[in-house]
Amino acid sequence: MPQDWPRHPEKLIRAYREHGFREERTLDALLREQAERHGDRLALVSGADRYDYAALDLLVDRVAAGLAALPVRRGERVLLRLPNRGEYVVALFALLRIGAVPVLALPSLGPADLESLLRTSEACAVVTAPGRGGGAAAAARIGADAPSVRHVITAGPPEEGALPWGSLAESAPLPPARRADPEDLALLLLSGGTTGTPKLIPRTHADYGYNALASARACGVDRDAVYLAVLPAAHNFPMVSPGIVGVLGSGGAVVLGPDPSPTTAFALVERERATITSLVPALVPSWLEEAGRTRHDLSSLRVLQVGGARLDEATARRVGPVLGCRLQQVFGMAEGLNNYTALDDPEDVVCTTQGRPLSPADEVLVVGEDGSPVPPGSPGELLTRGPYTLRGYYRARELDPLRFTPDGFYRTGDLVTRSERGDLTVVGRVKDQVNRAGEKIAAVEVEEHLMALPGVRAAAVLGVPDPVLGERSVAVLVTDGPLPAREEVRAAMLERGAAPFKVPDEVRWAASLPLTGVGKIDKKRLRRDFEGL
Numbered sequence: 001m002p003q004d005w006p007r008h009p010e011k012l013i014r015a016y017r018e019h020g021f022r023e024e025r026t027l028d029a030l031l032r033e034q035a036e037r038h039g040d041r042l043a044l045v046s047g048a049d050r051y052d053y054a055a056l057d058l059l060v061d062r063v064a065a066g067l068a069a070l071p072v073r074r075g076e077r078v079l080l081r082l083p084n085r086g087e088y089v090v091a092l093f094a095l096l097r098i099g100a101v102p103v104l105a106l107p108s109l110g111p112a113d114l115e116s117l118l119r120t121s122e123a124c125a126v127v128t129a130p131g132r133g134g135g136a137a138a139a140a141r142i143g144a145d146a147p148s149v150r151h152v153i154t155a156g157p158p159e160e161g162a163l164p165w166g167s168l169a170e171s172a173p174l175p176p177a178r179r180a181d182p183e184d185l186a187l188l189l190l191s192g193g194t195t196g197t198p199k200l201i202p203r204t205h206a207d208y209g210y211n212a213l214a215s216a217r218a219c220g221v222d223r224d225a226v227y228l229a230v231l232p233a234a235h236n237f238p239m240v241s242p243g244i245v246g247v248l249g250s251g252g253a254v255v256l257g258p259d260p261s262p263t264t265a266f267a268l269v270e271r272e273r274a275t276i277t278s279l280v281p282a283l284v285p286s287w288l289e290e291a292g293r294t295r296h297d298l299s300s301l302r303v304l305q306v307g308g309a310r311l312d313e314a315t316a317r318r319v320g321p322v323l324g325c326r327l328q329q330v331f332g333m334a335e336g337l338n339n340y341t342a343l344d345d346p347e348d349v350v351c352t353t354q355g356r357p358l359s360p361a362d363e364v365l366v367v368g369e370d371g372s373p374v375p376p377g378s379p380g381e382l383l384t385r386g387p388y389t390l391r392g393y394y395r396a397r398e399l400d401p402l403r404f405t406p407d408g409f410y411r412t413g414d415l416v417t418r419s420e421r422g423d424l425t426v427v428g429r430v431k432d433q434v435n436r437a438g439e440k441i442a443a444v445e446v447e448e449h450l451m452a453l454p455g456v457r458a459a460a461v462l463g464v465p466d467p468v469l470g471e472r473s474v475a476v477l478v479t480d481g482p483l484p485a486r487e488e489v490r491a492a493m494l495e496r497g498a499a500p501f502k503v504p505d506e507v508r509w510a511a512s513l514p515l516t517g518v519g520k521i522d523k524k525r526l527r528r529d530f531e532g533l
């Protein structure tokens with residue numbers, strides 16, 4: 001059988017382990033250890049539910065037993081499509097505890113994405129719950145239709161053919177099972193992607209745990225931290241940078257916010273005395289505005305992490321004075337590499353760069369178009385290799401030569417500059433992607449949907465600067481008849497199962513699209529032609 005995913009070379013893993021660059025415990029053991037050490041400390045808050053470490057660990061044990069009884073077996077994949085609710089954290093650790101592999105799906109994904117994830121992962125179960133966008137019933141139906149899926153579990157209103165979440169938690173806790181090997185596959189994350197179908201990122205206990213705990217150290221997170229998670233919890237940023245896993249692994253408390261609006265979040269900051277939270281740049285202006293008029297006490301907040309997309313300098317400079325806390329820029333990727341500005345970096349570094357790699361073992365190269373390194377300060381593509389960066393996607397070996405160098409560096413597709421002292425600044429992108437308010441959209445995926453519209457002869461999708469979203473997506477269409485209105489495009493794309501956030505924000509007409517010498521759409525020229533959009 002072909003290998004599902006390429007590991008780091010054995011020798012390198014040994015070297016990383018020797019130097020403490022791989023976590024030696026499984027992810028669920030991190031939680032268990034905290035429960036044994038101080039079971040009565042607060043671990044998780046979700047709405048009116050509060051769990052100390054002992055209660056959370058026991059619930060994880062019960063749900064693990066319930067899942068094992070279905071059965072969900074060691075090594076089998078399970079799609080989690082859950083909003084920021086307690087069930088997400090419990091299901092995640094319960095699956096890890098029985099050695100099953102959670103596939104983390106953001107609730108904003110469309111039916112087509114879910115189908116593709118289920119096909120690639122051959123998941124045996126789906127766990128879903130209604131969130132802000134609803135969609136749990138649709139996810140349950142998709143799960144029920146997928147050939148690999150044997151069980152659909154819903155933490156919402158009863159669904160025909162679905163098991164209620166509550167029935168899982170009624171099981172007696174499992175007897176201690178054989179421990180998973182930390183070098184085993186722990187979970188699968190969704191790549192932002194540049195291809196038509198979503199790619200899955202394999203992460204092991206050893207690399208994900210190291211990512212989370214080393215991040216906790218870099219971010220000053222310890223047992224006194226109270227982390228407010230307002231971004232969708234299945235995203236890598238609120239998971240391990242240091243996020244839910246880093247905070248629980250350090251004995252701190254995680255507060256799940258149901259939505260990222262400042263009014264909801266500020267009430268939670270005050271009520272739970274939150275010390276750290278993380279946002280994408282598109283949310284920062286509304287937080288700053290609301291901070292000016294809120295009556296909530298935000299004095300507990302020590303760190304605001306911002307990442308996922310470019311933060312402009314003017315907004316960055318307002319964070320400290322307005323919110324009364326430190327800004328930390330985070331430039332990360334689900335594929336691995338995390339960069340942070342340090343909490344004690346000079347103001348200029350914090351406000352104008354995206355920081356430095358987390359680990360001394362992270363190798364970064366900034367290369368020009370010919371693949372050779374550029375001098376400090378010059379832009380080039382960021383390549384990286386290290387103890388927690390993937391060596392290849394899951395069941396997509398055909399991508400290896402495109403996305404990795406022969407010696408194992410991951411091609412991030414990000415254009416960066418590196419200063420003399422090693423700080424990275426993201427200045428652009430060579431990958432064909434739109435970064436819309438931190439959500440990544442593969443241009444080619446949207447173009448495929450657009451090409452299916454009647455009368456569309458050619459389609460190109462561009463990300464153009466936007467004051468609110470950072471970037472908005474613009475579709476440029478060559479059509480036989482009249483240009484379809486955005487609403488028509490939206491209806492057609494949703495009909496085809498696309499996620500709503502992937503629908504272009506604007507639809508434009510062109511007589512033709514410029515082509516490169518090899519006949520591909522010349523997006524650089526197209527962008528120039530549409531300058532001032």
Ligand code: OOB
Nearest residue numbers: 192236237241307308309310330331332333334426
């Ligand atoms: C995070 O992860 P992904 O996988 O959704 O997206 C990764 C991509 C990067 O390759 C880069 O293009 C962009 O998102 N990005 C940034 C950025 N942080 C990420 N671009 C500019 N400035 C930044 N600060 O987005 C992610 C994962 C872990 C922590 C934080 C973000």
